[in-house]
Amino acid sequence: EVQLLESGGGLVQPGGSLRLSCAASGFTFGTYAMSWVRQAPGKGLDCVSAITGSGDSTYYADSVKGRFTISRDNSKNTLYLQMHSLRAEDTAVYYCAKDAVQYSSSWSNWFDPWGQGTLVTVSS
Amino acid sequence: DIQMTQSPSSLSASVGDRVTITCRASQSISSYLNWYQQKPGKAPEVLIYAASSLQSGVPSRFSGSGSGTDFTLTISSLQPEDFATYYCQHSYPPTFGGGTKVEIK
Numbered sequence: 001e002v003q004l005l006e007s008g009g010g011l012v013q014p015g016g017s018l019r020l021s022c023a024a025s026g027f028t029f030g031t032y033a034m035s036w037v038r039q040a041p042g043k044g045l046d047c048v049s050a051i052t053g054s055g056d057s058t059y060y061a062d063s064v065k066g067r068f069t070i071s072r073d074n075s076k077n078t079l080y081l082q083m084h085s086l087r088a089e090d091t092a093v094y095y096c097a098k099d100a101v102q103y104s105s106s107w108s109n110w111f112d113p114w115g116q117g118t119l120v121t122v123s124s
Numbered sequence: 125d126i127q128m129t130q131s132p133s134s135l136s137a138s139v140g141d142r143v144t145i146t147c148r149a150s151q152s153i154s155s156y157l158n159w160y161q162q163k164p165g166k167a168p169e170v171l172i173y174a175a176s177s178l179q180s181g182v183p184s185r186f187s188g189s190g191s192g193t194d195f196t197l198t199i200s201s202l203q204p205e206d207f208a209t210y211y212c213q214h215s216y217p218p219t220f221g222g223g224t225k226v227e228i229k
């Protein structure tokens with residue numbers, strides 16, 4: 001069974017940093033692209049970053065470019081999102097999501113499955 | 125950048141109703157369009173991928189159609205467990221529509 005378990009969320013002050021982790025199991029991690037999708041309270045879904053299986057190509061939404069860095073350690077089956085210069089508008093549940101297509105050269109096709117999410121709150 | 129626009133943003137329907145949700149892309153995206161269902165407090169789950177392919181395990185009352193810029197998600201006979209929010213998503217780059225909340229009439 002595929003499992004994705006996010007961790008690292010919490011309360012952080014504006015301008016602060018946080019690193020999210022997503023521990024994956026139940027599939028050959030390094031052969032699938034992975035993404036971080038966030039959902040602000042009461043709002044819709046927003047993919048902020050994605051990375052290919054090998055880690056050689058990444059995608060960032062304009063809203064986080066230059067502030068967030070996605071990475072992965074295929075030896076540890078773990079996905080990361082390093083977040084700097086956090087703003088109030090970054091407050092959201094952050095989901096880790098696995099791409100559905102194995103060996104894809106793209107960052108994303110469709111997401112299946114998703115983790116349970118971790119809440120990031122940016123507030124003073 | 126490609127924009128995805130869903131309509132309506134919400135709707136009220138009764139059990140047994142046929143429900144249709146539309147998603148429009150700001151430019152042609154071929155069939156690179158996926159649909160998700162999200163229930164309160166839960167992560168989204170894929171229903172339809174590549175515009176019209178039914179994800180394994182998803183009931184056949186769900187169907188998707190369209191290509192180019194206009195897409196449709198149809199629930200042929202709404203069931204109590206279908207009351208949720210539905211999102212369309214373009215694959216490259218990963219871009220979501222604003223969502224459609226399906227509520228009980």
